Amino acid sequence: MVRGQPAVELSARTGDRLVVALHGGHLLSWQDADGTERLYLSPTALFDGRSAIRGGVPICFPQFNQRGPLPKHGFARNLPWTFAGETAPDAWTLRLTDSDATRAFWPERFGLDLTLSVPRAGVLRIALQVANTGVAPWSFTAALHTYLRVDELADARLLGLQGAPCWDAVRDARATETRDAVGFGEEFDSVYGAPAQPLVLRQPRGDLHIASSPDCPQTVVWNPGPALCARLADMPADGWRHMLCVEAAAIDAPIELAPGAATLLWQQLDARPSSSPTA
Numbered sequence: 001m002v003r004g005q006p007a008v009e010l011s012a013r014t015g016d017r018l019v020v021a022l023h024g025g026h027l028l029s030w031q032d033a034d035g036t037e038r039l040y041l042s043p044t045a046l047f048d049g050r051s052a053i054r055g056g057v058p059i060c061f062p063q064f065n066q067r068g069p070l071p072k073h074g075f076a077r078n079l080p081w082t083f084a085g086e087t088a089p090d091a092w093t094l095r096l097t098d099s100d101a102t103r104a105f106w107p108e109r110f111g112l113d114l115t116l117s118v119p120r121a122g123v124l125r126i127a128l129q130v131a132n133t134g135v136a137p138w139s140f141t142a143a144l145h146t147y148l149r150v151d152e153l154a155d156a157r158l159l160g161l162q163g164a165p166c167w168d169a170v171r172d173a174r175a176t177e178t179r180d181a182v183g184f185g186e187e188f189d190s191v192y193g194a195p196a197q198p199l200v201l202r203q204p205r206g207d208l209h210i211a212s213s214p215d216c217p218q219t220v221v222w223n224p225g226p227a228l229c230a231r232l233a234d235m236p237a238d239g240w241r242h243m244l245c246v247e248a249a250a251i252d253a254p255i256e257l258a259p260g261a262a263t264l265l266w267q268q269l270d271a272r273p274s275s276s277p278t279a
């Protein structure tokens, strides 16, 4: 149990440790072998079995944000998932299938398999298989809404976005990213075309390489900054300084699945020692 909610703790042979809540199939913690926490979990996150948990890796499905009639970011993060156990060495799967609770929002038949795996020490792969188990085609948008832990946001840079098309949601402006190292401070909410190369979150303590699947053609980068953070009841006032969401997303063009078809959305996080000083 974590804060009164059912959760499972997963220990990989590498020494990496994961904690995942059944509510939302929500990864709460990833600690590598030396005990370094890689994900941000708000100390004031709600663990009431209904609300989305602030931090970790919320699963946004079948709708991203408010781009449709469903609740914000869909319903998958608000429902209980089941734990299917270790489905391959150092790989564990959680499952959500359609039920009366999902059909209250969305009529479609579906299966989600979230597989968390540790292929090497300090590497985490988050893979969401989306399957159409019904008899009619349907489409969806989705995101792996990862909250990365940062020691101090002012010292962090996100590298690899230069040249990517970008929609800045704060200013409602479209542009091409010109910076080779993006820094943060105020509210930041942008949808980028995902570059072919992994992004790098660079901090004094080291780099985190962030790769995503071809079926996630967008990368969303979000930090509420001080003003919006102060309005978020489930985040402490300084929480924005210790997180950065880098989300593998399929949102600009909904993915259509034929009956019996499935697709795999994934994000891989790879922690490495710093190769150069903070840009």
Ligand SMILES: O=P(O)(O)OC[C@H]1O[C@@H](O)[C@H](O)[C@@H](O)[C@@H]1O
Residues within 6 Å of the ligand: 052, 065, 072, 073, 145, 169, 189, 190, 220, 222, 247
């Ligand atoms: O507060 P929520 O529902 O978890 O959403 C957090 C943020 O999620 C991001 O993915 C969106 O781009 C932001 O616009 C949004 O504010």
